[in-house]
Amino acid sequence: MAIASDPAAMTEPTPARAEGGFWTRLDALISWLGEGLNPILVKETRQALKSRQFTLWFVLLLVACWITTVGGVALVGPSIYYVSAGGYLLRVYYAVLLLPLTVVIPFNAFRSLTAEQEENTRDLLEVSTLTPWQVVNGKLGSAVLQMLMYLSALAPCIAFTYLLRGVDLLTIGLLLLYAVLASIGLSMIGLLLAATNKQRRGQNFLAVVFAGGLFFAFSTIFAMSMAAMELDPGERSSPAFFWIHLGLLSLYATTFGIVYVATAGLCTFSSANRSTPLRVALVIQQAVFIAWCAGMIATSPAVGDGLLAIVFTASIYWFVAGAVLTSEPAELSQRVRRRLPQSLVGRALFSWFCPGPASGYIFAITNLGLVLLLWAGSIIWCRVTGSMPLASALFIAAVCWAYIVTFLGLGLLAITALRKVATLTLLGGFLVQVLLVLAASGVPLLVQVLSNRVRLGDATLYETTSPVLTVMRLTDGQLDATEEYLVAGVVFSAAASVLLVCLRLAGREAGLRRVAKPQRVIEDDLSMAPAAQPVPTNPWGDLAVRTARTEEREG
Amino acid sequence: MNLSPSSNGGPVASDPAAWTMSSRPAATSAPPIELRNLNRWFGTTHAVDDVTFTVGVGEVFGYIGPNGAGKTTSMRILATLDEPSSGDAFVDGFSVVEDPDRVRSRLGFMPDYYGTYQNVNVWEYLDFFARAYGLRGTVRKRALDFVMDFTGLDDLARKPIDGLSKGMKQRLCLGRTMIHDPSVMVLDEPAAGLDPRARIELREMITRLAELGKAVLISSHILTELAEVCDRVGIIELGRLVAVGTVEEISSRVEQRIAVQVRLLGEVGPLVAWLQQQPEIEEVSAAEAHVRFVQSSERERSAEHLADTLAGMIGAGFRVTEFSTKSKSLEDVFLHVTQGRVQ
Structure with missing residues (x-):
């Protein structure tokens, strides 16, 4: 941007240079810090501080805390000096705090984005130079700020519960951490939901569903927190407790990353690259998943019978991710094509991170294949298969991968064909993928309902269209060797055929070449770049060098 | 900045x-x-x-x-x-x-x-x-x-x-x-x-x-x-x-009928009679010291026709003190160009 990027214009007096008394310097420091704040955060804070809703909730929170404190102390009476009443009071305070944190703040975050649409300000934000990341950060920052205000209001009460005994610092810290993380996570989900729909009717529906979900989340988190309070202090300091919580935190962090990237993507102009950040976030979550699985397989022999759960989780995960990625628009904008990888190695490795439905297909099945290969390598290396023979476990994993390859590929072909005759959105493409799996899963049921002969006879061939049914039978060992060969023949040949067809589409996308920047963009980049300063290469000047060389030659 | x-x-x-x-x-x-x-x-x-x-x-x-x-x-x-x-x-x-x-x-x-x-x-x-x-x-x-x-x-x-x-x-x-x-x-x-x-x-x-x-x-x-x-x-x-x-x-592209007002010294009656004999001139009317009429012409030649008409008047001995055309307003042009259709 012309104005913002003018470095001379952006030079502001730093607080160190400000002169005057303490208050003047403090004012200068605050002003200087304020300049770096997100514009949306500044605006929303100003709005929130003047809004009746925030005032009402804040006052209600204070009143509820005051009543709890006075009531609690009155009930306990003089025995407060020797009774451990802190735990009971903490439960009430926690309920009072959790309501605004898990219901009010996330719903406010949802409303703050939908209100931009209702008040016709969303267009104004879009035409400004704010990036989608700034918009999301600003809205999320506003939620965090509100959260801090509620927490600060309740801090004296929480400290009071510790003084009353009956509750330790670790418990208090964990409860507050869960409440804060839940609030941030739910606010992020609220922003994602608000970004998915720009129609008022859809937003109203989403608001009702989201509000219901928030109350459910409030009650669930409260119940879980109370259960955590009941835990024996020894359990809370056990290694298992630590690992479970670290696992949950890593799941939370990586999922939060995906939701964050998806929300920013939904707020981005359609010609921009919205897919690559999402794919990177998915790969990060997969890497964390692989790390946890590897750790479990290597350290816990008891995991044997749960090994297939890893296969099923990865398969479902990559089917859902693949269904979204294969629904992306087929046409790459010139803007995206300006940044396509150029070298052979770059195109071979990174083309699959670029937007496009076929590249999304390859990305999903390759990642699933990678997870399953690592899984297979781990169980072979560690010799951990539980009660199931190794060959059967590997066969089931291969069947799962083949099903995903087949269904995502068929979905991709269906979406490509439908787009030739009609406009299909991302959501539409996703629904096509899901409907395809549901339809295929329904085929065996339909055949069995319509035909007595099939019902009584061997139905394995019909059931191969249903991934869930087939994998269930394989896992339970209900199929004999012949039937397993039949399943393998049908599923693997279908996967190979579909993959071959889809590889042509993928090859076409990977073959796209980078396009040059328009001349006007190059000119603009050059005009914005700071002028290169002459770098002194010879402190004695060229004349001295020339003289020395001449003397050398002559000498 | x-x-x-x-x-x-x-x-x-x-x-x-x-x-x-x-x-x-x-x-x-x-x-x-x-x-x-x-x-x-x-x-x-x-x-x-x-x-x-x-x-x-x-x-x-x-x-x-x-x-x-x-x-x-x-x-x-x-x-x-x-x-x-x-x-x-x-x-x-x-x-x-x-x-x-x-x-x-x-x-x-x-x-x-x-x-x-x-x-x-x-x-x-x-x-x-x-x-x-x-x-x-x-x-x-x-x-x-x-x-x-x-x-x-x-x-x-x-x-x-x-x-x-x-x-x-x-x-x-x-x-x-x-x-x-x-x-x-x-x-x-x-x-x-x-x-x-x-x-x-x-x-x-x-x-x-x-x-x-x-x-x-x-x-x-x-x-x-x-x-x-x-x-x-x-x-x-x-x-x-x-x-x-x-x-x-x-306006000039769409104008085919140009409203003209002429003011002259002396009687306006002879000018009215003269104008009525000219081709491509219609709706001649007189009021006190000026005469109004509408000249129809092809878009490309409208200025030329107006000049010819003025030259003809002077050649016929009329002492013209003012010869003006009434230009079309944006509203006139808009109404002329558009047909009021909606989709």
Whole structure:
């Protein structure tokens, strides 16, 4: 941007240079810090501080805390000096705090984005130079700020519960951490939901569903927190407790990353690259998943019978991710094509991170294949298969991968064909993928309902269209060797055929070449770049060098 | 920053020089606004049909057409809020589809709705958009000072937006549109619902913006407003651009019947009789010392025919003191060019 990027214009007096008394310097420091704040955060804070809703909730929170404190102390009476009443009071305070944190703040975050649409300000934000990341950060920052205000209001009460005994610092810290993380996570989900729909009717529906979900989340988190309070202090300091919580935190962090990237993507102009950040976030979550699985397989022999759960989780995960990625628009904008990888190695490795439905297909099945290969390598290396023979476990994993390859590929072909005759959105493409799996899963049921002969006879061939049914039978060992060969023949040949067809589409996308920047963009980049300063290469000047060389030659 | 300091080092908000694009990168040969074969389909409705035009530096371009003609759709595409089905639009040479971020920093868009926030006063509103456009520190302060002064909102700085009148809200929106000193301004129905005084003031502001070198694309239903402020106009109907040029150019292109008034010394009766004998002259009428008639002619030869008629009168001995044609107003041209069809 012309104005913002003018470095001379952006030079502001730093607080160190400000002169005057303490208050003047403090004012200068605050002003200087304020300049770096997100514009949306500044605006929303100003709005929130003047809004009746925030005032009402804040006052209600204070009143509820005051009543709890006075009531609690009155009930306990003089025995407060020797009774451990802190735990009971903490439960009430926690309920009072959790309501605004898990219901009010996330719903406010949802409303703050939908209100931009209702008040016709969303267009104004879009035409400004704010990036989608700034918009999301600003809205999320506003939620965090509100959260801090509620927490600060309740801090004296929480400290009071510790003084009353009956509750330790670790418990208090964990409860507050869960409440804060839940609030941030739910606010992020609220922003994602608000970004998915720009129609008022859809937003109203989403608001009702989201509000219901928030109350459910409030009650669930409260119940879980109370259960955590009941835990024996020894359990809370056990290694298992630590690992479970670290696992949950890593799941939370990586999922939060995906939701964050998806929300920013939904707020981005359609010609921009919205897919690559999402794919990177998915790969990060997969890497964390692989790390946890590897750790479990290597350290816990008891995991044997749960090994297939890893296969099923990865398969479902990559089917859902693949269904979204294969629904992306087929046409790459010139803007995206300006940044396509150029070298052979770059195109071979990174083309699959670029937007496009076929590249999304390859990305999903390759990642699933990678997870399953690592899984297979781990169980072979560690010799951990539980009660199931190794060959059967590997066969089931291969069947799962083949099903995903087949269904995502068929979905991709269906979406490509439908787009030739009609406009299909991302959501539409996703629904096509899901409907395809549901339809295929329904085929065996339909055949069995319509035909007595099939019902009584061997139905394995019909059931191969249903991934869930087939994998269930394989896992339970209900199929004999012949039937397993039949399943393998049908599923693997279908996967190979579909993959071959889809590889042509993928090859076409990977073959796209980078396009040059328009001349006007190059000119603009050059005009914005700071002028290169002459770098002194010879402190004695060229004349001295020339003289020395001449003397050398002559000498 | 684009704001040039005044001679004494401080900003002078009311001085147009304080708001010039002095540090903007060197101008290119690309026009500030260019629509190139722009098309937009909504289902089976062809909202914008192969529209092409350019707007130059410091030019005010009026975009007129009946409701549903495709004005707002084209403007939204230009403002990067919508995408064309085919074709492209350019701002300072940057494609609105491929480089929307570069377009946004150069463009100020004023939609036909206010877009205001609750619990925010005038100063906070403008401050937010100044921050949103990346203005920081004293640069932002100077921009705010200038815009408040330019739009006459100084005295209302701390007033909540909800309490502003329609005219004041319109001023505020214009201030928001120009807060980042864009080189291109797209104003959709800026005069809608304003009283006569507010309209005149808005017209003056737009003229001043053009004097500062900004390319202004403005749509309005109030054609008399546009006629006074626009250098050129484009008339759009059913998504198609049916005429582009100055009002005079379009008038001359569409005029086939020219109303003429002649004033002369002496009796008007003989002139009336003479005129009635001339071919291509109709509706001759006389009143006191002047005669009115309508001359029909081909578009390309209308000026030549008028000159011939005048020469004929003088040759016939009439002492002509005044010979004037009544030019068509923008409303006449609009009604002539468009057919009132909607889709």
